[in-house]
Amino acid sequence: MVSRWRPLPDTLDPAGQLLAQELRVLKERTGLSLDGLARKTPYSKSAWHRYLNGEKLPPRAAVEALGRVAGADQIRLLGLYDAAHRARTAPAPAGNAPAGPEIGQPAPPTGPARRKLRGAAALIALTAVVATMGAAASIASIPAHAVRAEWTAPDSCHGHRCEGRYPRRFGCHRDARAESTITDDTYTVRLLFSPACGTVWSEVRPRSGGAQKVSIWVGRDARLTSHPGGRTGRAVSPMLATEDLHSAVACARVADRVACTGALELRTPARPGPDHDLPDPTFLLHAAR
Structure with a gap:
């Protein structure tokens, strides 16, 4: 349809x-x-x-x-x-360009002077091409292992350019700090924030087994979820950009048990619904008050 x-x-x-x-x-x-x-x-x-x-x-x-x-x-x-x-x-244009030269500005050159400028521009362009060819030759002489090291270096991102991506791939884990943590006998869930990247994400560390879902929420609508599929060990969600840490909530489902944590404390334990899905943090925040 x-x-x-x-x-x-x-x-x-x-x-x-x-x-x-x-x-x-x-x-x-x-x-x-x-x-x-x-x-x-x-x-x-x-x-x-x-x-x-x-x-x-x-x-x-x-x-x-x-x-x-x-x-x-x-x-x-x-x-x-x-x-x-x-x-x-793109930055907004400052305004329409004037049809003619502004007062106090020289008029565009004509005749022989213009031909000389065209020749100078051509010479500059030729010099740039030669310099580029020289740079290419220099690059060709770089050892292959150095090139591989350059291409495998982590990328960087900030804010909305990080959304949907994973923190370790972009180095956001380096300055990450835990804004909130919840722990029980089954798992530890943390809400992590990177000041350098301006992003938050959820991390779960199960005591045994693995997580089925790991989600990060910012407000009611912005949510990203990863599905580790029960793989053992630490699992993280993709990142969301936010400047308001008080609207961020990290959730995870491990062995059909759900836990959420956020900058606003969730004093009411989360319980999975009939389909064992992750709860809406808006409901949890109201329940915690």
Whole structure:
């Protein structure tokens, strides 16, 4: 069944419209509802609603995730995302350029002077090409192991550029601090925050066995979840960007037992619902008051 989409906002730039339209096409290709898409990716139903209706530019990781589910051409898809991101983040123009030279500014050169400038520009361009060729030759002489070391160095990110990504891959674990922790006989769940990356995530350390779900929430709508599938040992959620630590809640499900912890203490223990899913932290925060 084809979804009936609402019109995209008039304020959305052309590149953003192209991206949103492509995401809609891919969503239809999957045959999934928004709920189904949320289960297949680390992004919530409400987040996909905003992305697909052009209300918010999705993070790059969300575009990649939908592309994987839909079997899309990732190079073309990410090209659309990069164009939309550049259009959204480009600085606003200072104003229309004047038709002629401003008062006190020299007029553009003409005749012989203009030809001399063109020759100088060509010489500068040729010099840049030669310098580039020299740099390429220098790179070619670098030992292969050094090149491999450079390419395997961790990436870096900050804020919304980190969303949907995992902290260790981007070095966010280096300055991570535990904002809140809950421990019982089965597991320890921690809400972690990286000041350098401006992100939060959930970490669970089971005493035995492994976690089925690890989620991080910021407010009611922003949620990312990983599904470790019961693998033993430590497990983490993807990261969410936030400046308000008091709205962040970390949750995990281990052996059909759910625990949540946040900067606001949750004094009421969490209990799984009929489907043993992770609870809505909004309910938990009300219950803790």
